[in-house]
Amino acid sequence: MKTYTVELAPNGAELTCYLQHESWEMPTADIRPAMLVIPGGGYVMCSDREAEPIALAYLAEGFNAFVLRYSVNGKPWERAYEDGAAALRYIRENAASLHIDPNKVAAIGFSAGGHLAACLGTMGPDRPDALVLGYPVILPEMGPPMGLQIPDACAGVDWTTPPSFLFASSDDGCVPVENCLSFAQALAKNAVYFELRVYLQAGHGFSTGKAAHANGNPANAVPDTQDWIPDSVRFLRHVFGDFPLDGMPQPGILPPPDRFGPDTPIRRLASCPACVSAMEAVSPGLAGALRANPMESGMSLRMFAQAGRISDELLKALTDKLEKL
Numbered sequence: 001m002k003t004y005t006v007e008l009a010p011n012g013a014e015l016t017c018y019l020q021h022e023s024w025e026m027p028t029a030d031i032r033p034a035m036l037v038i039p040g041g042g043y044v045m046c047s048d049r050e051a052e053p054i055a056l057a058y059l060a061e062g063f064n065a066f067v068l069r070y071s072v073n074g075k076p077w078e079r080a081y082e083d084g085a086a087a088l089r090y091i092r093e094n095a096a097s098l099h100i101d102p103n104k105v106a107a108i109g110f111s112a113g114g115h116l117a118a119c120l121g122t123m124g125p126d127r128p129d130a131l132v133l134g135y136p137v138i139l140p141e142m143g144p145p146m147g148l149q150i151p152d153a154c155a156g157v158d159w160t161t162p163p164s165f166l167f168a169s170s171d172d173g174c175v176p177v178e179n180c181l182s183f184a185q186a187l188a189k190n191a192v193y194f195e196l197r198v199y200l201q202a203g204h205g206f207s208t209g210k211a212a213h214a215n216g217n218p219a220n221a222v223p224d225t226q227d228w229i230p231d232s233v234r235f236l237r238h239v240f241g242d243f244p245l246d247g248m249p250q251p252g253i254l255p256p257p258d259r260f261g262p263d264t265p266i267r268r269l270a271s272c273p274a275c276v277s278a279m280e281a282v283s284p285g286l287a288g289a290l291r292a293n294p295m296e297s298g299m300s301l302r303m304f305a306q307a308g309r310i311s312d313e314l315l316k317a318l319t320d321k322l323e324k325l
Helices: 052-059 077-093 112-122 178-189 223-240 266-271 273-282 286-290 301-306 312-323
Strands: 002-008 013-019 032-038 064-069 100-110 130-134 164-169 194-199 242-245 248-250
Touching: 002 077, 013 052, 013 077, 032 052, 032 077, 032 112, 052 064, 052 100, 064 077, 077 100, 077 112, 100 112, 100 223, 112 130, 130 223, 164 178, 164 223, 178 194, 194 223, 266 273, 266 286, 266 301, 273 286, 273 312, 301 312
Parallel strands: 032 064, 032 100, 100 130, 130 164, 164 194
Antiparallel strands: 002 013, 013 064, 242 248
16 A cells, blocks of 8 residues: 655645555456545544544545545635545546546545535535535534534535435434434435435444544444444445456446436436426426426336326437437
C-alpha cells in the first residue's frame, strides 16, 4: 500500500491517499472504485476514529480510499464544502495515476461529515456516484449548536442525488435519528435508490462498532452495528458492479441514474424536469394525472399500461421519448 497526503486548494485541506499496489497476480483489480472518507467531529475537529479505520476497512474490500481533513473549528461552513468539492475534483482529475474509476467514486461521511457528504451529493455540479451516511447531521437546526449556519441537506434532493446507504441509532442523543430519517424520506419522495439501517441502541459516533475504535467507551463497541460495513459494501457493489470473474465484468443491478424508460417509477420521472416535459409533449396533463394518487407514485408506466390506465400505443410513444433523453 502507498500512502501520501496532498494539500488541496483553496483552503489547504489535507487529503490522505491510501492506494493499493498493482500486482501481476490481480490484473483485474488494477482499476478500483474510490471511497472518499469524511470524518465527523461537529465541524470542530476531524475524528481519527472515523478516518483511517474506515479507509482501511474499504481498502480490504477492493477500494482505494481518501481521507479528507476539511476546514473546521470556527471556519465558515462554505469552506468545508469547498474542501469536499476540491477532494472530489482531485480524485477524478487524477483517476489514472490513482488507479481508480472516475465514475465509481463514493463518499462516506459521519455525523457532521455526513452532512458534508450529503451536501456534496445534493449541491453543485460535481457529485459522488454513491453516498454512505453514518448517523449524519442533515437538518439546519443542528447548525447553531455547532456554532454554524448550515444548509438543509434534504433541500437539494432530486433525481440527480446518488444512491445512498444510511445508518444510525434510534437512541442517538447527539444527532437525533430524525436527521437520518428526513434524508431517507427525501430520497423516497424522489425515487432515489437507498438502504437504511437504524440500530436499536448504539448512541452516537460508534464508527466501526469495534472495541479497537471505541476509545474505551462501551457504548461505541456494539457488535450489532458492525454489519454496516459489509452491508454498505454489498450496496455499493449493487451500484458499481464488482471486479471481473472468468474474464467477464460483473455489472451493478441498478439502472444508470440518467437513464429513463417504461420501468422508471412515476415519482422519479416527476422529479426530472426533462422527463416531465417529454411526457407532456406526448400527452398533456398525463404526468400530473399519473402522480395524483400517492399510493400509485411508485408505479411505472409499464405497470399503468398493464393495469389498463394507459394504452400500449401511449406507452410506446412515452418510452421512445424518455429513452432519447
